[in-house]
Amino acid sequence: MPKKSKLATPNWIKEGYDSEEEYNKKMGIGKKKTSGHRSVCPKLWNAGAKTFKIRECPKCRSDDVNVVLTGEEGKNAGEWECKKCKWQGVDIVEKELTEEELMKYLDEKGEEVI
Numbered sequence: 001m002p003k004k005s006k007l008a009t010p011n012w013i014k015e016g017y018d019s020e021e022e023y024n025k026k027m028g029i030g031k032k033k034t035s036g037h038r039s040v041c042p043k044l045w046n047a048g049a050k051t052f053k054i055r056e057c058p059k060c061r062s063d064d065v066n067v068v069l070t071g072e073e074g075k076n077a078g079e080w081e082c083k084k085c086k087w088q089g090v091d092i093v094e095k096e097l098t099e100e101e102l103m104k105y106l107d108e109k110g111e112e113v114i
Contacts, residue, residue, distance in 0.1 A: 052102045056093040057082035063109075065092060 012023030024030070056063050062084040080092045097105060 050099050052097050052099070054095045054097060054102075054105070055080070056095065057085060057087050058089070058091055058093050059087040060085040061093075 010020065012020045015023065017023040017026070054063055055065050057065050057080075060082060062082055064083040065080050066083065068079040068081050068088065078090055079088055080090065081088045
């Protein structure tokens with residue numbers, strides 16, 4: 001069995017600096033420069049905003065879905081089941097909502113938000 005690699009203590013800690021930024025500044029290590037154009041991942045458009053994932057049944061759009069758990073490996077692995085219409089399958093619908101969208105979604109469902 002091969003040996004597992006150990007984690008190394010970062011140099012900025014070994015040398016007694018309070019932060020990695022302070023260490024980089026003292027050592028003259030700058031941030032990497034990027035090209036003139038930016039490619040922004042859609043997830044970063046709302047940077048700092050919390051997002052929430054909702055899974056829905058592709059048949060009836062209910063969010064009352066659960067993973068099907070069986071004792072057999074491989075069989076039904078990753079399958080979902082809708083409690084409302086009894087649909088089963090792997091093609092679950094996933095939505096990513098902002099906090100504001102989630103609150104609106106819960107209001108429309110009639111769920112009490114504490």
